[in-house]
Amino acid sequence: MTARTTQGPRAVSLAAIAAIVLCVAGAVSLQVARDRLYAGQSRETARILYVRSGAAVKRLALDFDALWADVYWIRAIQHYGGERLNEVGRRNYELLFPLVDLTTTLDPYFSIAYRFGAIFLSEAPPGGPGRPDQAIALLRKGAAAQPEKWQYLHDIAFVYYWHLRDFDAAAMWFQRASELPNAPNWLKPLAASVLGAGSDRASARFLWNQILQSEEEWLRRNAARALSQLDAVDAIEQLQAIVNRFPPPAGGQYSWDALVRRRVLRGIPLDPAGTPFELDPATGRVSLSPSSSLAPLPQHLRTPPS
Numbered sequence: 001m002t003a004r005t006t007q008g009p010r011a012v013s014l015a016a017i018a019a020i021v022l023c024v025a026g027a028v029s030l031q032v033a034r035d036r037l038y039a040g041q042s043r044e045t046a047r048i049l050y051v052r053s054g055a056a057v058k059r060l061a062l063d064f065d066a067l068w069a070d071v072y073w074i075r076a077i078q079h080y081g082g083e084r085l086n087e088v089g090r091r092n093y094e095l096l097f098p099l100v101d102l103t104t105t106l107d108p109y110f111s112i113a114y115r116f117g118a119i120f121l122s123e124a125p126p127g128g129p130g131r132p133d134q135a136i137a138l139l140r141k142g143a144a145a146q147p148e149k150w151q152y153l154h155d156i157a158f159v160y161y162w163h164l165r166d167f168d169a170a171a172m173w174f175q176r177a178s179e180l181p182n183a184p185n186w187l188k189p190l191a192a193s194v195l196g197a198g199s200d201r202a203s204a205r206f207l208w209n210q211i212l213q214s215e216e217e218w219l220r221r222n223a224a225r226a227l228s229q230l231d232a233v234d235a236i237e238q239l240q241a242i243v244n245r246f247p248p249p250a251g252g253q254y255s256w257d258a259l260v261r262r263r264v265l266r267g268i269p270l271d272p273a274g275t276p277f278e279l280d281p282a283t284g285r286v287s288l289s290p291s292s293s294l295a296p297l298p299q300h301l302r303t304p305p306s
Contacts, residue, residue: 069107076100076113080120084127093129096120097138104141111149112216114142118155119222122163124298132163153177154187161194161207162226162298170194186210201230228272229294239269239277239286253281 076099083091100117104110118135120128136159143152157173160166171194178187190210194203208230211223246264248254256268256279268276275292279285288295 066107069103069110069113072099072103072106073110073113076103076117076120080128091126093120093131096129097131097134100138101141104138104145108142108145111142111146111151114138114152115155115216116218118159122159124163124296127296132159135159135163148181150177150180150183150187153180157191157194158207158211162204167194184210201233205230225294229297231272232288232292232294233297235269235271236277236286236288243279243284243286247284254279254284255281 076096079095079099080093083093083096096117100113100121103113103117107113118139121138122128122130122132122135124130136156139152139156139159143149143156146152153173154177157170157177160173161170171191174187174191174194177183178191190207194207205227208223208226212220212227214220214223242264243254243259246259246262248258252258256265256276259265260267270276271288271292271294273293275289275294278287278289280287288297290296
């Protein structure tokens, strides 16, 4: 009798935990099924599928904050991916920041949510919402929760550098990151490099090559794509110079085939992702194809018309 009395509350507690876990898993599964079956459901309905108050969610989550943080992070990824794949109407990422904010309120140590969420938020349209301000706010929230993590300060500097083109602010944040314990030794010279020549591509390549050494695979992929975009811009400039030197006969149009026939080029030029560059037949302007996986180029990398 004593043994049953002692074990009873524990058994009830374990049963309650199992029930809650099953309910959450069921909710996630049901949501996934719903998204598949009702992909065309109105966006107005989608906007009420989450609680907006982080404090309210923490009260509702009880002792399962980390579990609910995973649920909201999944919703954030679903929202971002669904909007990015949306080909009907304008893409709308209005739920992205609230969802990531709720995720990190529930789990203040969710590093991937801070860093990956910042990349999502700062990406320019149409691939993202183009909200570097929200990306910085999210990363500063992470830095407040984990002041010893130099990565958050590094990422803030990067947003200032790459998306806002504020080189003084970028250098300051790189410097602050370099002063934290366990910060890599390349951060301090990077701060000086950005401050001295922040707008040149050599500095951009240096920055991305450092990120390419990151332990996180998704950061390495992002860095590799950015380096390929820089290569594409270099190639566009070189091709533009060739096109300008060899214009078509009077009344003719620009074309890669014509340049190949004239043996100016060996073949139709491809960007680093393997997609042919575009050549405007009327103006002779060389550009990245919208169908390329490297498109769109960041605004500051887009070459002006010739």
